[in-house]
Amino acid sequence: MIYFDNNATTPLAPEAAEAMRQVQDRFGNPSSVHRAGRETRRIVEECRERIAALIAAKPAEIHFTSGGTEAIHLALWGALFPPAERRHLVVTRVEHASTLRTAEYLEQVGIDVTYVDVDAAGTIDPERVAAAIRPETRMVAVMFANNEIGNVYPVKKIGELAQARGAGFFCDAVQVLGKMEIRLAHLPIGVLSAAAHKFHGPKGAGFLYVRETMKLNPVLRGGRQERGLRAGTENVAGIAGMTAALELAQSRLDRDFRKIRALRDRLQGGIGELFPEAVFHGDPEHRLDNTLNFRIPGVSGEALLLNLDLAGVAASVGSACDSGSLDPSHVLMAMGLSPEEALSGLRFSLSRYNTEAEVEEVLRILPEAVAKVRGGSAEALERKRESGEGKVSDGVRQTAAGRP
Numbered sequence: 001m002i003y004f005d006n007n008a009t010t011p012l013a014p015e016a017a018e019a020m021r022q023v024q025d026r027f028g029n030p031s032s033v034h035r036a037g038r039e040t041r042r043i044v045e046e047c048r049e050r051i052a053a054l055i056a057a058k059p060a061e062i063h064f065t066s067g068g069t070e071a072i073h074l075a076l077w078g079a080l081f082p083p084a085e086r087r088h089l090v091v092t093r094v095e096h097a098s099t100l101r102t103a104e105y106l107e108q109v110g111i112d113v114t115y116v117d118v119d120a121a122g123t124i125d126p127e128r129v130a131a132a133i134r135p136e137t138r139m140v141a142v143m144f145a146n147n148e149i150g151n152v153y154p155v156k157k158i159g160e161l162a163q164a165r166g167a168g169f170f171c172d173a174v175q176v177l178g179k180m181e182i183r184l185a186h187l188p189i190g191v192l193s194a195a196a197h198k199f200h201g202p203k204g205a206g207f208l209y210v211r212e213t214m215k216l217n218p219v220l221r222g223g224r225q226e227r228g229l230r231a232g233t234e235n236v237a238g239i240a241g242m243t244a245a246l247e248l249a250q251s252r253l254d255r256d257f258r259k260i261r262a263l264r265d266r267l268q269g270g271i272g273e274l275f276p277e278a279v280f281h282g283d284p285e286h287r288l289d290n291t292l293n294f295r296i297p298g299v300s301g302e303a304l305l306l307n308l309d310l311a312g313v314a315a316s317v318g319s320a321c322d323s324g325s326l327d328p329s330h331v332l333m334a335m336g337l338s339p340e341e342a343l344s345g346l347r348f349s350l351s352r353y354n355t356e357a358e359v360e361e362v363l364r365i366l367p368e369a370v371a372k373v374r375g376g377s378a379e380a381l382e383r384k385r386e387s388g389e390g391k392v393s394d395g396v397r398q399t400a401a402g403r404p
């Protein structure tokens, strides 16, 4: 299989697997006072120090979680619940489902939410975010980079503007850790989320950085783990794997991403040559080096994904199937695409384990896959027309699972 879906998740690095193997026999509960417990406590605290060093944070600012979604819930519920005087949240329309669904849930308990629009390239204007901030704004949530189109956002500027207006700044960096260097000591970010499985670490491990000066309420209550902010026995092997994966990613960041960018650019150039009508989505100037989101007008992204899958290529669509109806990507819709255009979106996302030969193979496979969709879609459309089916929902409702 050619795996070009690394923004959904990444293969585990052998080095991370080895770090997990080394600690898996240490079964003591890190909260126990006996020697077995002290041993795993030492592992967890060493990992906390190593992760803090990698992102220029303080160890006490790192709170381990089960992944990105939990970290995001803690950031937003922790800041806004129970509703207090400052009960306003600002988010952008292109955040991941885990932020958008949480914002909607918070609205149900009395939090005011402002949704900031993006332009046709999916870019976020810091001044537009600033204009949404009110005296009662508790938190501004803007992701560091977008998982679907790869846009990297001006979070330093946005953080400065939020800070100047007395609002907290939460940044979802799930797609950025391991792809770009982040030095929190030099960034005006109050809270930041990360997930290990996006940088060749294990699933089920992540963390929330919370700046010392930022006060959050716990969501999971119980034991006093993670400075009382996240109760529950720590995932020691997951934490060890995540730490090894992040260290590895950062130690080879420049080398890996020079290669990845060249592969992505070759892929984009090849697609442009094969399909001059192809439209590339996002901001080419400020984009993750590994991400390519595009559409071939009139070609269903879903159908193309299935045909590529049959040919052994894993990609991702800007749409997903929910109870039989196709929902277009909320990100592409926010950029002003029509539902039909958005349903043509396809994403390739690469990693350091991809090769030039794989890119050439995908460029070889793609024309046939597209031809099959074009042939198939005409027939399918006719069938649908005859049966009166085929209405596409025009809302921006996300699927139950959202898009990873």
Ligand code: PLP
Residues within 6 Å of the ligand: 007, 008, 067, 068, 069, 070, 096, 098, 143, 145, 146, 147, 172, 174, 175, 195, 197, 206, 403, 404
């Ligand atoms: N935020 C972004 C930008 C993501 O891409 C994802 C995963 O797809 C998440 C949050 C959620 O992370 P997880 O699946 O680890 O809970």
